[in-house]
Amino acid sequence: xxxxxxxxxxxxxxxxxxxxxxxxxxxxxxxxxxxxxxxxxxxxxxxxxxxxxxxxxxxxxxxxxxxxxxxxxxxxxxxxxxxxxxxxxxxxxxxxxxxxxxxxxxxxxxxxxxxxxxxxxxxxxxxxxxxxxxxxxxxxxxxxxxxxxxxxxxxxxxxxxxx
Numbered sequence: 362x363x364x365x366x367x368x369x370x371x372x373x374x375x376x377x378x379x380x381x382x383x384x385x386x387x388x389x390x391x392x393x394x395x396x397x398x399x400x401x402x403x404x405x406x407x408x409x410x411x412x413x414x415x416x417x418x419x420x421x422x423x424x425x426x427x428x429x430x431x432x433x434x435x436x437x438x439x440x441x442x443x444x445x446x447x448x449x450x451x452x453x454x455x456x457x458x459x460x461x462x463x464x465x466x467x468x469x470x471x472x473x474x475x476x477x478x479x480x481x482x483x484x485x486x487x488x489x490x491x492x493x494x495x496x497x498x499x500x501x502x503x504x505x506x507x508x509x510x511x512x513x514x515x516x517x518x519x520x521x522x523x524x
Contacts, residue, residue, distance in 0.1 A: 378411050385411065388474060388506065395502050396421075400469025401450065403496060406457050406476035410436030417448035426455040426462065428476070457489040463496040470502040477507035 378385045392412070396402070401422040404413035409432050413425045417440065427433050433452050440446040453462040457476035471493050480486045493503055 388412070388504075389415065392416075392472065392504055393419075395504075397469050397502070401467065403463065403468040403471040403493075405455075405460065405471060405473045405493060407436060407472075408432045408475055410439055412472060412474060413449075414439055414443055414445060417445035418443065421448065422450060423448055424450045424453070424463065424468070426453045426457070426460065428454065428456055430454050458485055458492060459488075460492045460496055465495055466498045468497050468501060470504070471497045472504045474504065474506045477505060 389412070396416075399420065401424065402413075402416055403424050403426070404410065404416070405426045407413050407425045407427050408429070410425055413423045413436065417423050425433065425436050427436070433454050437446070437452050440449055451462070455462050457473060457480070473489065473493050476489055477486060480489055490505065493505070497503055
């Protein structure tokens with residue numbers, strides 16, 4: 362996990378969704394379509410919090426987690442800057458496979474839009490998904506995304522300095 366933390370400590374994750382806005386637009390369409398009208402949402406592996414901030418601006422309560430301490434700090438800064446800090450119950454540095462910071466059935470919905478890109482072992486992916494379901498209320502909505510391996514190659518070729 363240290364390699365992932367080091368990578369995201371240097372990479373402009375905030376700017377990535379500005380450079381590649383279609384991903385955010387498509388995800389946001391489905392998130393809004395399937396979320397409950399209100400509630401407490403977990404954004405797990407949130408990076409600097411683009412989705413969490415948009416959800417906070419839409420009136421939801423949030424908890425944000427990410428593996429990279431610098432990205433959690435960036436999310437706090439952005440929440441203050443956008444005047445939605447009070448919508449956040451908490452910000453945690455946490456591994457998606459072990460959400461000790463969260464209680465069972467705590468959230469009305471949960472997002473995991475980043476960690477699956479980095480969890481290469483099947484057991485790690487299974488554990489991350491189990492954790493997400495553990496902390497989501499029964500009947501709550503869970504959003505999980507992943508990127509095909511070929512997309513990593515394409516992104517590396519388009520943005521070699523980010524590798």
